[in-house]
Amino acid sequence: MRESHVTEITQNKKDYLSLLLLADEQENMIDLYLERGRMFVLDDSGIKAECVVTDEGDGILEIKNIAVVSGSQGKGYGRALIEFVEEKFCREFKTLQVGTGDSPLTIPFYEKCGFTRHHVIKDFFTKNYNHPIIECGVQLVDMIALQKDLEKKRS
Incomplete structure (x- = not known):
């Protein structure tokens, strides 16, 4: 990533729906x-x-959706966005949180980015999605919430 830059999108967010659907496959x-x-x-x-x-209140900023274009995964773009968010919001929030399925595709990525498992939301995927969510041949059932302390970024 030589000349990459991050931009905030404030209008027409649905223009990025195909990318959003990579991380959350149900539009509603x-x-x-x-x-x-x-x-x-x-x-x-x-x-x-x-x-x-x-903003989830109590000093918690939550990543609701993060996705990298197919063909560009594994090149540091996801990590770069997380680092951008940490830097941008470390003075406003205490904790960065993300919820994901218990998948070998996502949990190791977040752990490499410094997140640790915090709590489990039982049956999240089976209760909230109108079809089974399958990753690596396994149906996702519970959501795993991981957190990272943003206060360490302040210096």
Whole structure:
């Protein structure tokens, strides 16, 4: 990533629906947070990734959606967006949180970015999605919430 830059998207967020659906495959679930969230896109000779964060109260900023374009995954774009969010919001929030399925695709990524498991939301995927969510051949049932202390970023 040589000349990449991050831009906040404040209007027409649905223009990025195909990218949002990579991380959250049901549009009505995206609709629950998209307008109240702050959306950022990373451009590196074209849009490579997006991230939507929301204020969940009590000093918690939550990543509701983060996705990297197919073909650009594994190149540091997701990590770069997380680092951008941490820097931008470390003085406003105490904790950065993300909820994801118990998947070998996502949990190790977040752990490498410094997140630790915090709590489990039982049956989240089976209760909130109108179809089974399958990753790596396994149906996702519970949501795993991971957190990272943002106060350490303040210096």
